[in-house]
Each structure stands twice: as C-alpha cells, then as structure tokens.
Amino acid sequence: MKRVAIVGGGVAGLAAAYELARLARNGASLQVVLFEASTRLGGIIETVHEGGFVIECGPDAWVTEKPWARELAEELGLGNEVMPSNDATRKTYVLVDKKLQAMPDGMRMMVPVDLDAMDASDMFSAAAKLAYHEEMGRAEELREAAPDQDESVAEFVRRHFGDEVLAKIGAPLLSGVFGGDVTKLSVRAVMAPFVAMERERGSLIGALQASVAAKRHSVFTTLRSGMGTLVDRMIAAIPEDWVRLLAEVRFISYGEEGWLVGTARGVERFDAVMMAAPVDVACSLLSPVDPEVAPLMEMDASSAVVAAFGFPDAAKFPVPPGFGFLVPPGSDSLLLAGTFVDQKFEDRVPQGGRLVRAFFGGKAAERLMRCGNDETAAVARMELARILGPLPEPQVTVVRRWPRSLPQYAVGHLERMKKLDERVSALDGLWLLGNGYHGVGVPDLVRDARVAARRMARKSEGLAEVAEL
Known part of the structure; x- marks a missing residue:
C-alpha cells in the first residue's frame, strides 16, 4: 500500500x-x-450564513470559461447549485478623481470589444480613445515587435494602449485579482491568452472581435449556497x-x-x-x-483583508447598478475594490437586503493585519462611505484576514x-x-x-x- x-x-x-x-x-x-x-x-474558501445573508470570506466565484471547478461541483452532486453572475446588468466602476466612473460595456480586461461603447464612455480622454482606435491599425507592427522574452504587465499594456489605459483600467484590474504591482507582474504568467493574441494577430482588439470567446456569456460562476459548499x-x-x-x-x-x-x-x-x-x-x-x-x-506575496456588511434595507444604502468598483493604485483610498454582492449574484441577501464587500490588499492589508475586527470594520466602513456615501448600521459584519495569500x-x-x-x-x-x-x-x-x-x-x-x- x-x-x-x-x-x-x-x-x-x-x-x-x-x-x-x-x-x-x-x-x-x-x-x-x-x-x-x-x-x-x-x-481561503469560507462561506458564512447569517441572518439570511450568504457571505463569502474569500473568493466569491470562479471564472466561467475555466471548466474544472464546475466539473468538480457537478461530480459532487452540486449541478443544481451552479449559478451564473447577473451579467445582464454587469457593470464595473473605477474610482477616478474621487468619483466612480463606469467602465465601457464589452471590455475584456482592459481591451474593448465594442469601440462605439468605448467612444461613448466618459472614462477616457480623447487621446486614450485615439490610442484604442490606432491599436487596430498597428496590428502588424505590434505582432512583429512582440518580444521573445517575458515582460511586465505594465510594459505590455503600454505598448498597446498607453499610460492612461494602464493607470485607469490595467492596474486596478490586475491589482484586484493578484493584489500586485503591474510593473512587476509577468504578463506571460497572468495574461497568457492576450500574449497569444498578440503573437497571432498583433492587435488585441482585432483578436477579441474575431474570437468566439468574446461572445457574451456569464463571466463568473458560483454556487447558490456559497463556495464553502464545494x-x-x-x-x-x-x-x-x-x-x-x-x-x-x-x-x-x-x-x-x-x-x-x-x-x-x-x-x-x-x-x-x-x-x-x-x-x-x-x-x-x-x-x-x-x-x-x-x-x-x-x-513576493500580497495579503488580503475582506470586510463584508449586510444591510436589511437596500433602500437606505443605494449603490450604483452593477457588480462593484476598482480603486487604481495611488488613489486617495485604502481600498483595492468593493463588490455589490446582491447585484452580482442572486440569492445572497434576505428580501430587500443589501450586501457589500470591501477588499484591501498591499500595504493597507498589511497594516490592517495588526488591527482587531472592530477597528478593521470601522476602517472599511469609513472608506466605503467616502466613495458611496453614508452607510447605515449593518445587521451583519464579517471580517477575514488572509496573510500572504496572493503570490506575485x-x-x-x-x-x-x-x-x-x-x-x-x-x-x-x-x-x-x-x-x-x-x-x-x-x-x-x-x-x-x-x-x-x-x-x-x-x-x-x-x-x-x-x-x-
């Protein structure tokens, strides 16, 4: 044996x-x-059920296009529990100049599939919009200039779209997933599909527009009773x-x-x-x-701190429609991201309730590691209030610390x-x-x-x- x-x-x-x-x-x-x-x-997978709220203490879902978690869930008899995100109302915001600005519809990471939607957005300057349009015309140049060696995410995004796109979307998106520094993260390790697109077609926009993968499907999948059920x-x-x-x-x-x-x-x-x-x-x-x-x-590894707040009356705490927001590095906020959980997934709150998660990473998370739950929750509520407005008293509060949980x-x-x-x-x-x-x-x-x-x-x-x- x-x-x-x-x-x-x-x-x-x-x-x-x-x-x-x-x-x-x-x-x-x-x-x-x-x-x-x-x-x-x-x-770091843990689900708390309290007061009719389903609260994820770690990851709240998996990426739909990767099939292995769903296959395991179905094998475990959880097929009926598998639930997509509410992508019909999917919208993500970025904190720009202390205000939440909606990312254009049809974005895959920092790459727009729909240039008309990008043009209609207030997020980007005229120069950044021009850089997006010119990226398609530079396809052959970009394909031939694709480096043989690895490079940082920052270098990759700059080559295609410039500094503004990197700062407003590239950095907050990758920081939200990895809690890391885009000037150090390996593009081949964390954005491999985009590297392959560049090698094949040069233009990332052109590649996505031609790709079946760009067709709409739910981006995220979870379990109705929570990830902890898995x-x-x-x-x-x-x-x-x-x-x-x-x-x-x-x-x-x-x-x-x-x-x-x-x-x-x-x-x-x-x-x-x-x-x-x-x-x-x-x-x-x-x-x-x-x-x-x-x-x-x-x-290197980044720590994460999650603070979740359940409110019995959503009307007393209005939030913008969509999944949540990202905070670019260098912003005047300790937060890395915030999630409007009840709008991202069904069946996460009691009737009429609201559930919001605050996510800290990097240096802010390291500092909060040394704080108690009450102090951490107070900091999270203060940071959320600076972005979303005054918060009512939550019915449920959950705080979790995950030291060095995100390898870079x-x-x-x-x-x-x-x-x-x-x-x-x-x-x-x-x-x-x-x-x-x-x-x-x-x-x-x-x-x-x-x-x-x-x-x-x-x-x-x-x-x-x-x-x-």
Missing part, C-alpha cells in the same frame, strides 16, 4: 485528497494523511481518518527510506508527498531537501517554474500544488491537484500516464 502525505488542507490539498479517495474507492492501494495546521479545511462536499467524500487538523508539519526529509514528515506527534514515513501548503511554507520545508529549490520558490507571479515566472518542475521531478514522489506555481484561481487549483493525484496513483501502480483533465 502506498502511503501519501498531503501537506496543507486548502482547496488544492482538499482536491488532491478527494481525488485520491475516489481512486481508493475504485481499488487503488492508497493510505493518505492530510496535514492541516489550522482548525479547519478549505483555506469544500464541504469534498470533505464529506474523504475518509475521516485521513484528516489531521492542528497538525503543523515541522520538517520534511528525503532519502533511501523515502519521505519523512515530522509533526508535534512524531515522524512518519511516506512514499510520496503532495505539498499543498502556501508557497513560502513549502519553500521553508523543502529547502533542506534540495537547497536549489529555495531560490526558485521564493516570491513576477517577470520570468514561467521560466522559474520550468526549472522548479525539473528539480521537483528529480525527487521521486514529490508534487507541488497550490496557487504559487501555475495559476491562482479555484479552477486552476482543482485541475492541477486532481491531475497530480491521478498521475501519482498511476505511477505507483506502474501504469501509463493518465490523460489530463
């Missing part, structure tokens, strides 16, 4: 354990221990004796005897280790195993990951999972974890490689 250690019980670790449990039920000879340092499983169903499918909470892994070693994993309870031997801990924890645990791994795993894929990330994968493959039985390597979204984590689990199980039985999900 093959003994497998899974280090970390976030989404990636849980998905790996779920897949191994499924394989074990189908006859695979596996004994698994899932080590989780905290008191709960699921990582975690709960995976947990229910994993044998109870596989899971150890409050079991911090203190060291890992590798040698002729296989893998040794040490906790406060002692040292155990395993045939394989699936490392699903946060990347900085994984780095410290694996550095003694292979010192050359450490520099490849070292990366810096320029050259894909090249480092290729070298890291080569080092890891030389260590028989080691697998790296989580958001520090090949994608930060829930679908990416689910896909990578399940593929790794299948490969590991097949390898242990000497079978051919399993097809990827």
